[in-house]
Amino acid sequence: MSVVLSVRGLRKRFGGLVATDDVTLDVAAGEIHALIGPNGAGKSTLVNQLSGELVADAGTIHLMEEDITGLSVAERVARGLGRTFQITSLLDDMTVMQNVGMALQAHEGGNFRIWDAVQKRRSVWERAKAILRDSLLTGREAALVADLSHGEKKQLELLMAMAMAPRIMLLDEPMAGLGHLESQAMIGQLEKLKAQTAILLIEHDMEAVFALADRVSVLVYGRIIAQGSVDEIRSNPAVREAYLGAEDELC
Amino acid sequence: MTRHRILGLGLLLVLALMPVLTDLAGQPAFLSLMTRILIYGMAAASLNFVLGFGGMVSFGHAAFFGIGGYVVGFLFFHQTEGTLFLGLIPGTSQLLITLPAAVLVSGLVAALIGTLALRTGGVQFIMITLAFAQMIFFFFVSLKTYGGEDGIIIRRANELPFLNMRDKATFYWVVLAITTLFFLGLRRVVNSSFGAVLDGLRQNERRMAALGVPAFRYKLYAFVLSGMGTGLAGALMANFLRFASPDMLHWTKSGELMVMVILGGVGTLFGPFLGAGAFMVLESVLSSWSEHWPLALGLILLVVVLGTKGGLMALVSRLGGRK
Amino acid sequence: MILFVEQVLNGLQYGVMLFLLAAGLTLIFGIMGVINLAHGSLYMIGAYAGTYVAAQTGSFWLGVPAALAAAALTGFAIEALVVRRLYARDHLDQVLATFGLILTFNQSIILLFGRQPLFTQLPAGLDGSVMLLPGLPYPTYRLLMIAVGLLVAVGLYFLINRTRIGMLVRAGATNREMVRALGVDIRLLYTLVFGLGALLAGLAGFMAAPILAVQVGMGEQILLATFVVVVIGGVGSIRGAFVAGILLGLVDTLLRAFLPSLLRQVMPGSEADALGIGIASMGIYLLMAIVLLVRPKGLFGATA
Ligand SMILES: Nc1ncnc2c1ncn2[C@@H]1O[C@H](COP(=O)(O)OP(=O)(O)O)[C@@H](O)[C@H]1O
Ligand SMILES: [Mg+2]
Numbered sequence: 046m047s048v049v050l051s052v053r054g055l056r057k058r059f060g061g062l063v064a065t066d067d068v069t070l071d072v073a074a075g076e077i078h079a080l081i082g083p084n085g086a087g088k089s090t091l092v093n094q095l096s097g098e099l100v101a102d103a104g105t106i107h108l109m110e111e112d113i114t115g116l117s118v119a120e121r122v123a124r125g126l127g128r129t130f131q132i133t134s135l136l137d138d139m140t141v142m143q144n145v146g147m148a149l150q151a152h153e154g155g156n157f158r159i160w161d162a163v164q165k166r167r168s169v170w171e172r173a174k175a176i177l178r179d180s181l182l183t184g185r186e187a188a189l190v191a192d193l194s195h196g197e198k199k200q201l202e203l204l205m206a207m208a209m210a211p212r213i214m215l216l217d218e219p220m221a222g223l224g225h226l227e228s229q230a231m232i233g234q235l236e237k238l239k240a241q242t243a244i245l246l247i248e249h250d251m252e253a254v255f256a257l258a259d260r261v262s263v264l265v266y267g268r269i270i271a272q273g274s275v276d277e278i279r280s281n282p283a284v285r286e287a288y289l290g291a292e293d294e295l296c
Numbered sequence: 297m298t299r300h301r302i303l304g305l306g307l308l309l310v311l312a313l314m315p316v317l318t319d320l321a322g323q324p325a326f327l328s329l330m331t332r333i334l335i336y337g338m339a340a341a342s343l344n345f346v347l348g349f350g351g352m353v354s355f356g357h358a359a360f361f362g363i364g365g366y367v368v369g370f371l372f373f374h375q376t377e378g379t380l381f382l383g384l385i386p387g388t389s390q391l392l393i394t395l396p397a398a399v400l401v402s403g404l405v406a407a408l409i410g411t412l413a414l415r416t417g418g419v420q421f422i423m424i425t426l427a428f429a430q431m432i433f434f435f436f437v438s439l440k441t442y443g444g445e446d447g448i449i450i451r452r453a454n455e456l457p458f459l460n461m462r463d464k465a466t467f468y469w470v471v472l473a474i475t476t477l478f479f480l481g482l483r484r485v486v487n488s489s490f491g492a493v494l495d496g497l498r499q500n501e502r503r504m505a506a507l508g509v510p511a512f513r514y515k516l517y518a519f520v521l522s523g524m525g526t527g528l529a530g531a532l533m534a535n536f537l538r539f540a541s542p543d544m545l546h547w548t549k550s551g552e553l554m555v556m557v558i559l560g561g562v563g564t565l566f567g568p569f570l571g572a573g574a575f576m577v578l579e580s581v582l583s584s585w586s587e588h589w590p591l592a593l594g595l596i597l598l599v600v601v602l603g604t605k606g607g608l609m610a611l612v613s614r615l616g617g618r619k
Numbered sequence: 620m621i622l623f624v625e626q627v628l629n630g631l632q633y634g635v636m637l638f639l640l641a642a643g644l645t646l647i648f649g650i651m652g653v654i655n656l657a658h659g660s661l662y663m664i665g666a667y668a669g670t671y672v673a674a675q676t677g678s679f680w681l682g683v684p685a686a687l688a689a690a691a692l693t694g695f696a697i698e699a700l701v702v703r704r705l706y707a708r709d710h711l712d713q714v715l716a717t718f719g720l721i722l723t724f725n726q727s728i729i730l731l732f733g734r735q736p737l738f739t740q741l742p743a744g745l746d747g748s749v750m751l752l753p754g755l756p757y758p759t760y761r762l763l764m765i766a767v768g769l770l771v772a773v774g775l776y777f778l779i780n781r782t783r784i785g786m787l788v789r790a791g792a793t794n795r796e797m798v799r800a801l802g803v804d805i806r807l808l809y810t811l812v813f814g815l816g817a818l819l820a821g822l823a824g825f826m827a828a829p830i831l832a833v834q835v836g837m838g839e840q841i842l843l844a845t846f847v848v849v850v851i852g853g854v855g856s857i858r859g860a861f862v863a864g865i866l867l868g869l870v871d872t873l874l875r876a877f878l879p880s881l882l883r884q885v886m887p888g889s890e891a892d893a894l895g896i897g898i899a900s901m902g903i904y905l906l907m908a909i910v911l912l913v914r915p916k917g918l919f920g921a922t923a
Contacts, residue, residue: 594723
């Protein structure tokens with residue numbers, strides 16, 4: 046299996062707090078690599094460094110063997126890195142269709158054209174329609190994002206990320222705040238996505254992680270304390286100590 | 297859509313007949329008020345392009361307005377003197393040359409200012425645009441050759457082939473034609489691929505970055521386009537006033553353009569024109585009523601900002617029974 | 620050389636004035652996220668109130684409390700009636716509402732005092748000069764201004780770094796949500812900060828009154844320079860306001876004093892003067908452009 050994303054010795058400090066402490070991990074094509082850890086462990090901080098929103102203090106990030114450590118967010122996206130946000134971040138004044146359309150439009154390019162009509166970009170809108178038709182948001186195309194439920198917004202985040210046809214997706218707690226049924230549906234979807242893109246999955250929901258992950262890394266205080274298959278992580282005493290033992294503190 | 301089109305054509309017809317109507321009513325001053333409204337409307341709509349559609353609060357747009365005016369002034373000055381501007385460029389009074397020149401120069405300056413100002417955002421962006429406009433203001437004040445604080449008098453309005461631009465009605469019709477083209481062009485840009493991306497950036501820059509859209513160059517492009525539109529309006533204003541002076545770039549002028557935008561409705565296509573009309577009418581009514589009219593204007597502004605949302609455009613669509 | 624020292628002192632004096640205004644402005648930006656164009660109006664109101672009371676009573680010193688009180692009261696009124704409604708609004712609304720305030724204040728002043736500038740008489744003892752060096756007399760009053768400015772800077776330093784209020788202010792400037800989450804009465808904090816800013820602006824206005832003409836428009840003139848100070852210093856940073864204030868005061872004063880005569884070496888007199896003054900007026904803005912190229916967030920701005 047070829048490695049899509051390769052992280053080496055990543056570090057990030059916020060003042061006195063070491064939020065990312067010498068993190069090294071790989072995500073291979075066709076796999077879901079889950080990153081778990083208690084609240085405040087530094088998972089979102091890590092995602093933000095991988096996506097380029099935060100600049101790491103040290104370490105390297107490679108995407109398909111290319112060093113992307115110094116690239117901007119947009120440049121990384123152009124090279125096939127996709128993400129969703131833990132706290133959904135969408136275009137609130139637009140409809141569901143327009144949000145998906147924007148993702149496709151951004152991916153297609155040609156956006157400095159001031160003399161065309163965006164409504165007439167057929168390739169964009171036909172694909173947007175197709176994506177939404179096959180999604181859980183079918184029937185909601187004309188709804189404004191501001192009027193969507195939390196679960197629907199999470200869905201839209203995922204659809205927009207997938208519309209960009211990424212090589213790897215960073216999913217920051219896609220199931221947080223979802224009801225049981227919605228979570229089940231999301232698990233089913235991620236299962237299918239695996240064939241199209243590598244996934245770094247950040248998740249609190251243990252059930253989901255153990256159902257989906259091919260590999261698991263456990264992050265505590267910014268440091269990876271264990272890495273391995275689901276079974277290895279389950280039986281790792283350090284993990285039980287640091288993480289599962291404190292399960293009632295999780296949210 | 298068709299209803300819009302009928303309304304638009306009706307409005308255009310009334311505007312086109314304005315010289316005849318004001319003549320019949322014996323109110324020639326009203327025609328010159330209308331001319332100024334159209335010109336300021338273009339300036340305000342250009343500002344609204346960055347402000348309402350792009351979410352960039354520029355407090356320095358008077359700079360582009362003034363630069364547009366000064367380009368006309370410079371070219372006129374060198375034509376009458378028979379000298380070369382910077383020893384290179386001959387003067388001219390052909391509108392077909394002066395307008396594009398004004399648009400080009402304003403665009404270049406907007407590119408410079410935008411490149412610096414867009415390195416930051418929010419409150420800094422406001423202060424930086426204001427500061428650079430002020431710098432350009434002082435620049436023109438220091439140009440003694442071109443009148444310094446007093447500005448350049450342009451004895452004759454620029455010429456167009458086959459037209460008598462000294463005639464008030466002809467001048468008005470030319471401005472109206474340019475305004476109409478400007479409006480159609482602006483509408484086109486807003487509805488273009490670029491317009492959609494700009495709208496996305498205004499709503500959520502972080503999301504757009506995650507879609508691979510680097511904000512800076514799109515915002516800069518919008519800023520340049522906006523500066524060009526404002527420069528066009530400035531060039532027409534200099535022709536109308538037969539005068540280009542530092543007053544055109546005074547910082548209060550930037551404030552006035554913003555007031556027009558908010559009076560009409562931020563982020564609407566037609567709002568800035570309504571706002572420019574409301575502002576100019578308000579100004580002429582209030583100032584005929586008392587020399588202390590800015591006091592009333594200040595209070596009206598406070599009430600509008602604190603008390604209403606959406607400006608005149610919102611009022612119009614509410615009256616029209618939509619939303 | 621003597622001339623140079625004198626101009627440096629003048630620059631220092633202008634610099635501390637800019638600091639007094641910028642300190643309040645930068646805190647209001649940093650803590651409340653509000654852009655307040657009417658800050659210059661508070662400066663003007665301080666100048667007018669102080670000058671008026673000084674002229675009526677014949678005592679310069681009574682002008683000081685009058686200026687401070689008028690500016691602070693106006694500040695509280697602005698905060699309670701207008702600015703408080705703007706905290707949650709976008710910057711555009713803030714700009715326009717406070718632009719409305721400027722128009723209102725300027726016309727009110729014209730209604731009250733007319734368009735003629737007012738002048739302030741300095742009290743005996745302050746209207747003379749001090750011999751700083753042999754051959755270098757310097758106006759006592761300007762020295763006093765520098766001293767007061769530096770004193771305020773030291774006072775602010777202690778207030779911000781050594782008191783509980785200061786701690787909240789510092790926390791608020793870097794992380795607004797944090798302070799809110801701590802359960803601090805954020806409203807009171809805002810009112811206090813705004814009042815403090817108004818007080819400093821009023822003080823600056825009255826201090827400047829004897830060396831400038833007190834007139835409508837004086838507030839906007841200095842406000843624009845103050846913006847440059849805030850941008851160069853970094854929004855929210857008092858230290859930045861101090862460093863940038865002094866820097867700009869010096870640059871502006873020295874350019875105005877020496878550039879025309881330097882240019883006169885290479886071109887005819889009248890043109891040299893016009894160009895020299897022109898470039899000097901643009902100097903602080905050019906400086907801002909350079910700082911922005913190197914440090915977009917200002918010298919002491921948060922780098923994150
Ligand atoms: N911008 C920031 N500045 C300072 N501290 C931060 C910042 N972002 C996150 N942190 C801190 O870093 C730690 C990790 O946060 P985060 O990555 O959000 O954790 P997780 O996603 O695992 O819950 C937390 O202690 C958080 O308070
Ligand atoms: Mg998180």
